[in-house]
Amino acid sequence: MTDASTELPDDAFDDTTADAVDEIKEARLWHKDGWMARVIKNEDDDGWAVEMIKDGEPEPALVGPWTMGRDKKNPKPLDTSAFNTLVKTASEVLRRHEQQLRAQMHKRIGIRTDDGDVDVTLDIVPDEYEPYATLTAFDAFGEQIAQVRVAPNFKLTKARAESWAEGGFGRIE
Known part of the structure; x- marks a missing residue:
């Protein structure tokens, strides 16, 4: 009202x-x-x-x-002071919400392999109809080694990243 x-x-x-x-x-x-x-x-x-x-x-x-x-x-x-404080607070709420969403949609784990250090990332694409995620491996120079599509609920853990690397970065079921 x-x-x-x-x-x-x-x-x-x-x-x-x-x-x-x-x-x-x-x-x-x-x-x-x-x-x-x-x-x-x-x-x-x-x-x-x-x-x-x-x-x-x-x-x-x-x-x-x-x-x-x-x-x-x-x-x-x-008044001006109250409005400015409210804008600052609301902007901070939005910024934190965006950071939290970004953190939920992007994960990174570093692992060691026989060929050197590898960064494995999981990026979730929250499509309304067909959400999915991509699992990507990068070498120590930032060059992409492999990329596979996985389910959006895929849980990236160090053990799973190491297992993927040990399997030659092949397709994940």
Whole structure:
């Protein structure tokens, strides 16, 4: 439930109108530098919350509690300092989420073989219809030795990488 003064037109998040909404600085709504801060009624209790939405994204990057104003009924108005802090926090949340996703989609293990050190990587391709992963071996100079396609749920461990190397980097079932 948002206050009428904070409601936006249905096309406010449409990429074609993003340029038209350059800068808004209202008590419960700020839009600046690709970010929108919106103070909303907290549905979980009697208080208020603020959501930070990056332009072009369908979901908020951050939703958190917001401070009550002096009258203990209405929310404290947004200001430059609060908006800048919210942008910094929401950006950090997105950055950490991207790092976590990248870490889940890419694994690397170093092994020793008779021919020298080898790096084995697993890269998951999260295709909506046919996800898969590629297992790749690189020599000490970064040259690709082998690459095979594996199931997206393939677990890369040191033992499996060593076994693959011992088998001549052939196909993995």
